[in-house]
Amino acid sequence: MGSLAHWTGREAGVLRRALRLSVRAFAERLGIGIRTVTKWESLGVRTTPRPFMQSILDTALSTADPEAKQRFELLLRQDGGTPVRDYYRGGPREWDYETWTDDLGRAAACLTQQDFKFASSLVDRWLRRFSPLELDSHGLHLHARSLVLLGDLQRDQGDVHGALSASHTYRRAHQLFRDLGIPRRTAQIELSLAVVEEMNGRLELAVGRYEALAHDSRLSPRDRTRALLWVGTALSKKGANEHAITVMAEAIRRFEQLEEPDDWSVAHQKMALAHRGAGQLGDAVRYIDIALANRSDSPMQRVRLQTAQAHVLLSDRATSAGGLQLLDEAAGTSRRFGMSHQLASIEAIRSAFEHVN
Template sequence: MATVHHWTGLEARALRLALRMSVRAFAERLGLAVATVSKWEKLLASTVPRPDTQAILDTALGRADASVHLRFETLLSEIGGPAQVQAAAGRRVTASGPRAWEYESWADDLDRAVVALSRQNFTFADSLLDRWLSRFKAAGLDDLDDLDDKGLYLYARSTALLGDLKRDQGTVLGPLSAHHSYADARSIFTQLDIPRRVAQLDLSLTVVAEMSGKLETAAHAYETLAVDDRLSRRDRARARLWVGTALSKDGNHDYAIRVMQAATREFEDLTEPEDWSVAHQKLALARRGSGDLTQALHFIDIARRSGTTDSPMQRVRLDTAHGHILLSDPATRDDGARVLDRAATAAAQYGLVHQLRSIESVKASSEGPMGPRLRR
């Protein structure tokens, strides 16, 4: 059932409409003057009932049946949007913030967005995030006397998830990019003084730097984060793995392999099978880069057999890595091309633009001069 932490004329009007009462009938039900209810109707969120009247409204809402609660929540979601409410003369104009009942709905939508992103259902995830990010702004939420800064926290988390969406779609830099969303979310979590979230955003920003080709910068940042106590042990292990990824992309395969193997052991100790699988995929590519195709095929086979996720993104990554390795050997070149074509089809289906670019890059590099001498 809906509850209201702080009544204004806006919520009072929504309750009247949910009860399907006229202004006069609503005033009589509450035991108030018609002029009082008329004032609420006119000034909406810029007027606040007295404390004793707030208690009367609490009682009226509490006694209402489920159908009234449903209409009340629906009306608030429709009329309590981002538009600023006109205040009385001489008063500051303030934005309407989320009501108490909306916090739970917002948090539920973020959980649903996480699941949608894990399945690369970008359209649905974007609609869930836009539902809240288009209604509220960080500056407006910061001005409100929210309980425990819930609204601002949820806004920051929504912005961080929007960054994940943009990153997975391949929109890495620019005003509507992963980098921009991550930076905004980091600023809010810094303001809220939540060090763990700030460090997680530092990790995400480093991933963006790596994706945009700043490999040396990314490797140094990962090294710092790999020993950052603000992060969980799992996130520190991921940072260590990604040190190896950046080094391998930059051609430093031997050292990359050593770093990745340390991260792999960490994932095994943590009992993180999915991360362990991903680590073997990265190891396979590093072995391929060093010219050791036998070990590359060994590690990619482990990654394919041990992965537990049903994520299209991870399937595309596995196929891309496998195809890259097969394409490196003239004896399996045709097989590699078929695996890469399959990966490209899936990447296009799910809108994985960055993965498509990676696949095209692999294909292009295979048509040029041969890389390092390969060992079988």
């Protein structure tokens, strides 16, 4: 880690620039003469530092801060010649993993705000940069996490069909986590795959998978409760609203015990729709009001909550105008953030209302 297979004067000059040091300061840092540094930079690839000098340069690179190492790579790439990765021994370096981890955290934060473009760029740069064949277990773990984030991004954008869908991406991550022997991550992806099945309309299959995962010891109590809630969601979509209400009530109780306010709020939103489906509009309004009082600022959740509230309002002719207005607002947000699955749901609700009225 942190050494080149071969240094020439060119790479030594690039390292000095990456460290943002003058020729004098660079020479002092290495403990060598200024004339040696000047010779390296003037001759470039036509000169090769002696073996002990190569070791000194290796040390200077390996002890540099992560930002300087990143600049070193970028400057090598900008100068052309041999691809950057061909210089290094042993595949990715330690600072690659540090930067990769940081980028995944940034991508996850972008995803919560539906900044799909920036999240995608952060994830793609690493998936394209290293093949799984050249990664150790740490690298494979990061690669699998990147695939999960890419799957989440595809799912949130509504890409749930075909070879480049969330389902395909999740399965690649699932295989990697299984190979790495990480059961919790493996089960979490199985939960995400069940969500995709529900989004694709395979409700019976989704219910079965959710029910199994709701009792799966590989998952945390929070994830098991999410699986239970999603059992209720799929049941409600199937029209089994009374059963769904019972299941969701238990999920709400568990989220309260776990002190998970965001999940608790989402559960009330879904409970409102189940009561609406059962024809219990008073209860539906009560639950949607609780969800509205505890809403998050995420564009995705805002659209889901507006859509659910609109669905409830459209069930009563006296409040239908407000429901249509909310659908318009939710549709506008969905278009702005590229949430095609949410937009399709909104249009389906509008079409059903117009057909009846």
